[in-house]
Amino acid sequence: MFSKIIPELGHFALILALLMALIQAVVPMAGTLTRRPLWMAFAKPLASGQFLFLAIAYLCLTTSFLLDDFSVAYVANNSNSMLPWYYKATAVWGSHEGSVLLWSLMLGGWGFAVSQFSSQLPRDMVARVLSVMGMVCVGFLLFVLITSNPFERILPNMPQDGADLNPLLQDFGLVIHPPMLYMGYVGFSVVFSFAIAGLIGGRLDAAWTRWARPWTNLAWAFLTVGIALGSWWAYYELGWGGWWFWDPVENASLLPWLAGTALIHSLAVTEKRGSFKSWTLLLAITTFSLSLLGTFLVRSGVLTSVHAFANDPARGTFILVLLGLTVGLSLLVFALRAPRVSHSIGFTWLSRDALLLVNNILLIVMTVTVLLGTVYPLLLDALGLGKISVGPPYFNALFVPLTGLLCVFMGLGPSSRWKQMSGRELFKRLLGAGIAAVVISAVAPFVYGGEWNVWVSLGLVMALWIVLSLGRDLFDKLRNASNLGIGLKRLSPAYWGMVVGHLGLAVTIIGVTMVSNYNVERNVRLAPGESVEVAGYTFAMQGLRERRGPNFIADTATIDVSRNGEHRFTMQPEKRLYLARGMPMTDVALRPGLLRDLYVALGEDLGDGSWALRIQFKPFVRWLWLGALLMAAGGILAVVDRRYRRVKRRAQQPLASDTAGFKEAQA
Amino acid sequence: MNPKRKQRLMILLGLATLAAIAVGLVLYSLSSNINLFFSPEQIAKGEAPLERQIRAGGMVKEGSVQRDKESLDVSFVVTDYASDVEVRYSGILPDLFREGQGVVVVGKLEEGGMLRAGQVLAKHDENYMPPEVAEAMKGKMPTETLE
Numbered sequence: 001m002f003s004k005i006i007p008e009l010g011h012f013a014l015i016l017a018l019l020m021a022l023i024q025a026v027v028p029m030a031g032t033l034t035r036r037p038l039w040m041a042f043a044k045p046l047a048s049g050q051f052l053f054l055a056i057a058y059l060c061l062t063t064s065f066l067l068d069d070f071s072v073a074y075v076a077n078n079s080n081s082m083l084p085w086y087y088k089a090t091a092v093w094g095s096h097e098g099s100v101l102l103w104s105l106m107l108g109g110w111g112f113a114v115s116q117f118s119s120q121l122p123r124d125m126v127a128r129v130l131s132v133m134g135m136v137c138v139g140f141l142l143f144v145l146i147t148s149n150p151f152e153r154i155l156p157n158m159p160q161d162g163a164d165l166n167p168l169l170q171d172f173g174l175v176i177h178p179p180m181l182y183m184g185y186v187g188f189s190v191v192f193s194f195a196i197a198g199l200i201g202g203r204l205d206a207a208w209t210r211w212a213r214p215w216t217n218l219a220w221a222f223l224t225v226g227i228a229l230g231s232w233w234a235y236y237e238l239g240w241g242g243w244w245f246w247d248p249v250e251n252a253s254l255l256p257w258l259a260g261t262a263l264i265h266s267l268a269v270t271e272k273r274g275s276f277k278s279w280t281l282l283l284a285i286t287t288f289s290l291s292l293l294g295t296f297l298v299r300s301g302v303l304t305s306v307h308a309f310a311n312d313p314a315r316g317t318f319i320l321v322l323l324g325l326t327v328g329l330s331l332l333v334f335a336l337r338a339p340r341v342s343h344s345i346g347f348t349w350l351s352r353d354a355l356l357l358v359n360n361i362l363l364i365v366m367t368v369t370v371l372l373g374t375v376y377p378l379l380l381d382a383l384g385l386g387k388i389s390v391g392p393p394y395f396n397a398l399f400v401p402l403t404g405l406l407c408v409f410m411g412l413g414p415s416s417r418w419k420q421m422s423g424r425e426l427f428k429r430l431l432g433a434g435i436a437a438v439v440i441s442a443v444a445p446f447v448y449g450g451e452w453n454v455w456v457s458l459g460l461v462m463a464l465w466i467v468l469s470l471g472r473d474l475f476d477k478l479r480n481a482s483n484l485g486i487g488l489k490r491l492s493p494a495y496w497g498m499v500v501g502h503l504g505l506a507v508t509i510i511g512v513t514m515v516s517n518y519n520v521e522r523n524v525r526l527a528p529g530e531s532v533e534v535a536g537y538t539f540a541m542q543g544l545r546e547r548r549g550p551n552f553i554a555d556t557a558t559i560d561v562s563r564n565g566e567h568r569f570t571m572q573p574e575k576r577l578y579l580a581r582g583m584p585m586t587d588v589a590l591r592p593g594l595l596r597d598l599y600v601a602l603g604e605d606l607g608d609g610s611w612a613l614r615i616q617f618k619p620f621v622r623w624l625w626l627g628a629l630l631m632a633a634g635g636i637l638a639v640v641d642r643r644y645r646r647v648k649r650r651a652q653q654p655l656a657s658d659t660a661g662f663k664e665a666q667a
Numbered sequence: 668m669n670p671k672r673k674q675r676l677m678i679l680l681g682l683a684t685l686a687a688i689a690v691g692l693v694l695y696s697l698s699s700n701i702n703l704f705f706s707p708e709q710i711a712k713g714e715a716p717l718e719r720q721i722r723a724g725g726m727v728k729e730g731s732v733q734r735d736k737e738s739l740d741v742s743f744v745v746t747d748y749a750s751d752v753e754v755r756y757s758g759i760l761p762d763l764f765r766e767g768q769g770v771v772v773v774g775k776l777e778e779g780g781m782l783r784a785g786q787v788l789a790k791h792d793e794n795y796m797p798p799e800v801a802e803a804m805k806g807k808m809p810t811e812t813l814e
Contacts (some may be wrong), residue, residue, distance in 0.1 A: 239762065361682065365689045372693055377701075387704035389722060391773075394700035398692060523739055523758045575762075584762045603739075603759035612739055612759045 003063075007072050010060025011151040014101075017053035017108065018141040020046050024111075024134030028127035032201070040127035044115040047130050050137065051112035054105045061101060061150050062092050071158040074098060074150040080164035080580045082551040090175045091165040096315070097150035099178060103295070104140045106179075106186040111137065114190060114215070121211060128197030129190075136189050139322045147315045164551065164580030173233030181226030181253060185291040187219025188256060191263065192288035195281045196330055199337040204281070209271035212284075214639040216267060217497075220260045221635035227253050228628030239586030239601040241521070241616045243624055246395040251374040252294035255367055259287040262363035264635070269356050273418060275347070278338045279360070285330045290367070292323045297374070348420040355413045362406045369398045407462035407509070410502060411469035415476075429476065433468035437461050449518060459513025463506040470499055494641040501634025504627045511623030520617040523603070527610035535617035537598060538562045539571075544611070552576040554587065557602055557611065561591070573602040573613075597621050702773060710780065711750035717776050720785075723752060724771040732766055745772060745782075756784040763789040 024046040031039025061074075065088045070076040078094045092098040111133040118126045144150070168174075194212040198204045230253065235243045244250060263283040269276045296319040347353035373390045381387055415429050441460035445453045477495075481487025520535040531540035542558040554576040561568050571589035578585060591598040596619045603612030704722045705715040715721055723745060731744035742755045743766075754772050764770060764787060774784035 240759075357678075361685060365685065369689065369693055373697070376697065387722075388701040389704070390697065391700050391702055391720075394696045397696045397700070525737075525739055586762055601759075606734060606739075608736075614759050 003067060003069075006060050006063050006067075007069065007151040007153065010057040010064075011149070013053040013057040013060065014141065014145060014151075017050050017057065017104075018138065018145060020050040020053065021134045021137040021141055024050060025131055025138050026134075027131075028134075029131035032124045032127050032131075037123065040123050043127045043130035043134075044118075046134070047108075047111040047115040050134075051105075051108040054108040058092070058101060058105045061098060062089055064151075065089060065091055068162070070160070070162050071153050071155055072150075073152045073154045076154060076159050076162045078162065078165050080162040080551065082580070083162075083165060083170070084550055086175070087165060087170050091169075093178050094165045094169050094174070097144070097148040099182075100140065100144050100148050101150050102179065103182050103186060104137065104144055106182050107133070107137050107140060107189060110187055110190050110215075114193075118211075124201060125197060125203070125211075128200055129193045132193035132196045133189060136193070136326075139325070143315075143318050143322065147318050161580070164578065167552070167576070167578040167581065167583050167585045168237060170578075171233065171237055173229060173237060177226060177229040177233050179226075180222055180229055184219050184221075184223025184226050184260075185253075185256065185294065187215065187222055188260060188284075188288045188291050190215040190219065191284045192330070195284035196333055199281060199333050202337065202340050204270075204277050206271055206274065209267055209280075210644060213264070213267050213271065214644050216260070216264055216284075217635040217639045220257070220264055221632040223253070223257050223260060224628050224632040224635065227257060228625045228632075231628075232625050235621070236588050236590055239588055240614065241588075241599050241601070241618060243515070243621065246373075246392045248374050249298050251370050251395075252297045254370055255374075256287050256290040256294060258363050258367040258370065259283060259290050262360045262367075263287050265356050265363075266360055269353055273347070273353060275353065276357070276360075278334075281334060281338060283360075285327075285334060289323065289327045289330075290371075292319070292326055296320055296323055297378075347418075350416070350423050350426065351420045352413060352416040352418045355409050355416055358409050359406065359413065362402055362409070366399060366402050366406075369402070370395065373398075403509070404458070404462055407466055407505075410505070411465040414470055414473045414498065414502070429472060430469050433472045434465065437464035437468050440464055448514075453517055456513055456517050459509060459517075463509040463513070466502055466506040466509075470502055474499065492641055492643075494638045494643075497634045497636070497638025497641070499634070500637055501631050504630030504632075504634055506627070507623050507630055508627030511620045511625075511627060514620035515618050515624070518619045522615050524613050524615060525606060525610050526613050527608070530610075532613075532615065534615045536563060537568075537617070539600065539613075539615055541611075541613075542570075547574070549576065551580065552578045552585075555602070555605070557613075559589070559600060561598065571598070571600050573600045575602045575604075592622060594622055595620060706749075707745055707747045707752040708749040710752050710776065710782075715776050717778065720773065720775055722771055722773050723754075723782060724769065725752070727764070727766050727768055727770055729766045745770065752780065752782055754782045754784050754787075756787055760787055761789040765789075 024043060027046075028040050028043035031037070031042070064072050064075050065079050066085060068075070068079065068081050068088075070079075074095070074097045078091050078098070079088055083091065093102045111130060114133065115126070115130060118129075121129075191212050194208070194215070198208050198212075227250075230250065231243045234245070235241060263280065266276050266280045266283050270280045296316065373394050377388050377390055411430065411433070412426065416426060438461055441457045441464055442452075444460050445451065445456040449456070477491060478484060478487035481490065522532065522534050524532045526532060526539075526541040528541050528543045531538055533539070538561065540560045540562070542560055544555055544557050547554045547556050554574040556572050556574045559571045559573070561571055569591060571591060573589035574587035576585045576587055577583070586601050586603075589600045596617060599614075599616040599618055601614040603614055605611055702720050702722045703715075704724065707723065707725050709715060710723060715723075725745040725747040728744040728746045728751060732741065733743070734741050738757065739759065740755065740757045741760065742753060744751045745754055746752075754774070756772075756774075768789060771788040772782060772784045773786040773788070774782050776782050
């Protein structure tokens with residue numbers, strides 16, 4: 001009997017969470033304005049309560065999925081009694097309503113985390129930050145309850161069975177890709193709240209950046225992993241071996257990532273040198289606004305994509321209003337308060353400050369070009385000027401050279417000094433690295449591909465320049481230590497975070513360069529007994545058989561792969577038909593490797609026993625995602641730096657030296 | 668002018684120059700890389716340019732898909748129930764490509780009104796209709812397929 005009312009319980013919990021968010025948005029902020037500690041003290045328990053009730057609502061929806069309660073419309077549309085239990089649990093975020101609920105749950109979760117790890121923050125700061133987070137949460141919970149209630153019932157004519165989860169989403173990649181991505185999107189709400197709170201309170205000192213930085217890096221790391229997982233999922237799930245399509249939805253996640261990357265670097269300057277304050281604040285606002293814009297683009301149905309679940313104009317309008325309010329109000333606060341917090345600190349044109357400024361400008365230019373290419377078709381359409389689409393050539397033509405330019409400065413940055421340094425010194429330090437990078441990348445295409453390829457050389461020189469100049473910097477730092485162990489110990493986690501993060505980008509660039517230039521793709525027609533050679537491997541079709549899965553039937557091909565006449569392994573690509581929706585799906589056979597992937601996808605049955613096959617040889621494709629993981633690891637490593645945990649002690653002993661232990665800390 | 672102001676002025680000038688270059692490049696790339704969308708009716712009327720990459724969309728006409736016996740060449744007709752366009756493609760069609768389903772085709776129009784496709788897109792969800800196609804079909808669709 002109890003199980004019948006679970007969706008209603010979830011709905012009530014959601015309403016309670018909304019009420020708590022409302023109080024959290026208003027009372028602590030009012031407390032800071034009227035200087036009432038009691039009102040400010042509302043913030044922390046409310047953040048916990050809000051998270052608790054959101055978690056209850058979320059668990060109720062999950063339970064409805066697990067119990068196959070098809071009287072709930074959302075469950076009926078996205079689940080099926082034949083679905084394995086783990087996909088039932090993850091189908092919660094398989095479509096719009098549940099995704100927004102997950103979004104809200106994570107927002108509550110970040111707020112809860114801030115309330116738990118904020119003991120070193122002044123009370124009024126906590127009150128303001130949580131208050132702003134409460135406002136964001138009110139917006140999203142209203143959105144859920146008004147336009148996208150996942151607990152809506154279809155009564156009395158409930159369906160016998162559900163319509164099933166979209167087969168593309170029945171996969172491990174989906175299980176982790178959206179949560180990671182949302183953690184990133186939503187995580188930027190924390191630094192956004194810190195920025196607004198700092199503006200309102202007029203407090204933006206080094207302590208403020210030390211509070212904001214760990215949250216920003218963490219959110220950025222989640223977003224990095226989320227984007228990489230999306231790319232990896234598209235690679236093996238969509239069946240044609242692409243890893244980035246410049247699809248508007250991908251761009252929607254790339255935009256906050258680019259702005260967030262600029263933000264974490266700008267925060268470094270603000271912490272170290274106290275400059276770029278207004279800029280940092282503006283970036284914090286921009287990054288979160290771009291997260292919201294991404295949500296709008298994906299959720300409003302204005303885009304054509306796998307992610308565009310529903311075309312409900314009310315939802316699009318709601319998010320657009322939410323976005324407008326967020327951007328408008330935060331820019332208003334910024335305009336009113338920023339002059340009070342900013343003051344400029346000089347630096348010369350050859351200094352780490354200046355190089356990071358260039359880095360920021362380049363990243364913002366990249367953000368703007370991607371934004372233009374993504375939004376331009378929508379604008380034209382909205383103005384009735386015709387339907388166009390902007391293809392990958394546009395993005396490649398702008399993004400690739402800008403990345404190259406960015407890499408040049410990335411090589412200089414770590415070896416440079418704050419405030420000022422002599423050009424000759426920088427030149428002397430990095431000349432070796434530069435020459436080595438050029439020589440190695442000029443020779444590498446001959447060694448790997450047998451002939452020179454200018455694009456490969458250019459791509460590699462960027463990556464090697466980053467790696468070798470980092471190596472040189474590391475060498476310089478260790479050279480003066482009495483022994484290697486002591487030298488290594490002296491380097492802070494923040495420094496290692498920078499090294500690992502930059503290495504990650506270099507690894508990704510190598511992956512992109514190699515797979516773009518040495519990819520081999522062949523579309524062939526094969527009947528059992530026939531074979532084809534691709535990139536030195538012979539693929540022999542042995543035969544086809546039918547197989548039954550839990551909720552699909554599949555044609556499975558068996559393909560023997562041999563090299564130099566020697567049998568290596570067997571690959572089994574499948575064409576599946578998911579029964580509930582009658583939807584066909586390609587299940588790719590992959591042979592992954594660090595230096596190359598073999599990729600076989602079954603196309604269509606061409607009659608007369610032969611099938612279309614897409615066979616690909618993808619060199620270094622794993623490096624793409626490996627690099628992204630390294631970048632995320634770098635972001636997290638930078639957070640564990642002990643200065644972020646020492647703040648509390650220092651707050652108690654205000655006279656403690658501010659410089660101890662900070663010498664090696666970097667961006 | 669004091670040095671601080673001078674530096675700020677330099678930053679602003681640099682930013683403005685960079686922004687101008689960036690916008691110029693963006694507009695240039697946009698103008699050479701946008702793909703206009705045409706419905707079969709517009710193509711039949713001769714509104715679409717030849718030898719330029721365009722997008723076209725509509726329904727795959729029932730019974731129009733013909734495969735070559737030896738290769739992966741395939742031809743089919745895309746219709747908006749007002750006009751038809753013949754499309755030729757070589758390669759593997761997407762999973763959700765079916766007769767009577769909406770598709771978007773990216774390719775170049777050749778003399779005689781045949782579209783040589785480099786890419787055929789059928790969307791990931793069987794209930795989903797690309798908005799351009801829905802627009803192109805508006806008012807033309809036979810009532811029985813309207814749901």
